[in-house]
Amino acid sequence: MTKVEVKFRLNGASRTDAIDPNQTLCDYLHDAMGTTSVKKGCDTGECGACTVLLDDLPVASCLVLAPQVDGREVVTSEGLGTRSRPHPVQREFVEKDAVQCGYCIPGMIVTLSWIFNHVPEASDAEIKRLMSGNLCRCTGYLQQIEALKAARKKT
Amino acid sequence: MKSFQYLAPIRPFEYLAPNTLAELLETIEGHGRELQLIAGGTDLLVALKERTMAPRTVVDLRRLRKELGGISVDRGYLRLGAMTTFSEIESSPFVARYAGALRQAAANVGTLQIRSIATLGGNLATASPAADSAPPLIALGATVTLLSRSGPRTLPVQSVFAGPKRNGLRPGEIISSVEIQARAEVRSAWMRSAVRNENVLSAVSVAVASSVQGGRFGPSRIALGAVAPTPILAETASKALSGSEATPEQAGRVASLAAEDSRPISDIRASAQYRKRLVSVLTKRLLLQIISGSVGP
Numbered sequence: 001m002t003k004v005e006v007k008f009r010l011n012g013a014s015r016t017d018a019i020d021p022n023q024t025l026c027d028y029l030h031d032a033m034g035t036t037s038v039k040k041g042c043d044t045g046e047c048g049a050c051t052v053l054l055d056d057l058p059v060a061s062c063l064v065l066a067p068q069v070d071g072r073e074v075v076t077s078e079g080l081g082t083r084s085r086p087h088p089v090q091r092e093f094v095e096k097d098a099v100q101c102g103y104c105i106p107g108m109i110v111t112l113s114w115i116f117n118h119v120p121e122a123s124d125a126e127i128k129r130l131m132s133g134n135l136c137r138c139t140g141y142l143q144q145i146e147a148l149k150a151a152r153k154k155t
Numbered sequence: 156m157k158s159f160q161y162l163a164p165i166r167p168f169e170y171l172a173p174n175t176l177a178e179l180l181e182t183i184e185g186h187g188r189e190l191q192l193i194a195g196g197t198d199l200l201v202a203l204k205e206r207t208m209a210p211r212t213v214v215d216l217r218r219l220r221k222e223l224g225g226i227s228v229d230r231g232y233l234r235l236g237a238m239t240t241f242s243e244i245e246s247s248p249f250v251a252r253y254a255g256a257l258r259q260a261a262a263n264v265g266t267l268q269i270r271s272i273a274t275l276g277g278n279l280a281t282a283s284p285a286a287d288s289a290p291p292l293i294a295l296g297a298t299v300t301l302l303s304r305s306g307p308r309t310l311p312v313q314s315v316f317a318g319p320k321r322n323g324l325r326p327g328e329i330i331s332s333v334e335i336q337a338r339a340e341v342r343s344a345w346m347r348s349a350v351r352n353e354n355v356l357s358a359v360s361v362a363v364a365s366s367v368q369g370g371r372f373g374p375s376r377i378a379l380g381a382v383a384p385t386p387i388l389a390e391t392a393s394k395a396l397s398g399s400e401a402t403p404e405q406a407g408r409v410a411s412l413a414a415e416d417s418r419p420i421s422d423i424r425a426s427a428q429y430r431k432r433l434v435s436v437l438t439k440r441l442l443l444q445i446i447s448g449s450v451g452p
């Protein structure tokens with residue numbers, strides 16, 4: 001199996017690598033790139049724990065083949081904000097206690113920050129439709145929607 | 156830190172990403188199932204992990220997004236490139252205007268994370284009986300353009316479906332685009348039934364394309380998904396609907412005929428009997444929408 005050259009941007013930084021093609025973007029980001037916010041849940045595109053932005057669109061990184069990242073821009077939850085300057089949605093997740101076990105949270109944050117940035121007028125029903133690809137098995141969806149709405153109010 | 160693996164690791168393969176359409180067609184010429192194309196990858200990745208597919212070569216279409224993507228209206232046809240994503244379809248004003256049923260289906264495919272990358276061509280090539288894009292395309296009389304080194308050929312969209320998860324493409328062929336006649340008078344709508352509203356495969360889906368003038372239905376087509384080995388045109392129901400009186404009673408009669416046109420099986424998503432019933436219920440609801448004008452244009 002021939003390694004594949006990839007050049008892409010990860011959380012704003014340029015990366016060049018030679019990689020095995022038979023791996024998912026989820027595993028590659030988590031294991032090789034150290035962006036461990038990218039969680040593997042179902043590994044079949046149902047749960048959204050592995051959600052990242054690929055060219056500013058939320059995708060299930062477990063359904064992306066790692067070499068497909070070539071020439072593209074990837075943002076993970078780490079790239080959305082920092083501890084001192086969190087994304088408004090990250091900040092409100094803390095404020096609203098929108099976290100229980102935490103495993104779904106990075107993916108949830110990626111999706112909700114995308115809704116915050118791109119669909120600012122989304123109704124409750126539309127928010128629910130757009131976040132249906134992020135499952136929380138602690139079933140804490142209400143606080144997360146509240147967090148998104150609080151973030152909107154403060155900007 | 157290494158993530159756990161509970162599905163088997165993906166078997167090794169050679170990975171190619173051709174730069175031009177000519178290079179792509181040359182690469183895939185004469186190859187069968189040992190070579191797989193990847194567009195969005197949302198079906199292929201699952202098949203690789205479950206090892207229902209173990210290709211020796213994977214050919215990525217990502218550098219051909221320009222040649223194989225895009226939505227346009229030209230010379231009376233709405234044209235959708237095979238690499239158009241469901242998110243693009245969902246938000247296209249052209250699709251909303253000329254193919255309302257397709258827009259509705261696209262907005263319900265998978266989840267946001269799937270629609271961002273999953274493509275129309277990939278949905279057709281996977282050839283699932285439950286492919287959500289198929290009933291709208293069949294109802295709208297769409298054709299599919301295939302490309303190979305021996306040139307293009309055009310087929311009615313149903314012909315891409317050869318059997319459950321079996322497409323009718325010849326070795327060396329790719330899906331290039333889908334064309335739909337752009338007629339402003341056509342009203343089309345889609346509906347499905349499933350165990351929940353989102354993030355789910357359809358137990359039954361139905362699409363209707365018709366028009367209403369002077370109290371009668373114009374030429375009409377009703378198409379059904381997940382109730383036969385492939386998505387199908389409900390032929391008896393479509394014939395009965397075309398030219399008939401646009402009344403709720405007629406909608407009920409045609410809905411029963413649509414149920415008779417279906418050939419469902421029982422599986423984890425629904426029983427055969429329940430599916431037949433759903434075909435009738437969904438068809439009637441769609442026809443009532445078309446009569447009332449609550450769906451486009």
